[in-house]
Amino acid sequence: MLHIIVGLFFIASGIWGIYDEYYYVADLVKGGLPILLMLxxxxxxxxxxxxxxxxxxxxNGQG
Known part of the structure; x- marks a missing residue:
């Protein structure tokens, strides 16, 4: 139950972050994408x- 609550909190925080602080989120995505591609x-x-x-x-034909 705790995992669901924490997950919903993170989703709500992410939506709020995209809505209110769009440019910070865009900078994070632009900066993290090359690292993700390298990994x-x-x-x-x-x-x-x-x-x-x-x-x-x-x-052996047993499967």
Whole structure:
């Protein structure tokens, strides 16, 4: 129940922030977007290097 209340509070604060302090929110998004893109690229690159795990049950015909 507490999680729902906190979540609703954060949603209301976000809506108020976008409405009242639009330029601060826009600056935050503009500043955070390149960092988010770099992290997403790093995760995608690492996902390409790590081979997928093989499931032996399906290879033996038991799955």
């Amino acid at each position: 997403a690229g790093l995760v995608a690159t690492l996902a390409g290097f790590i081979p997928p795990k093989k499931n032996e049950e399906f290879e």
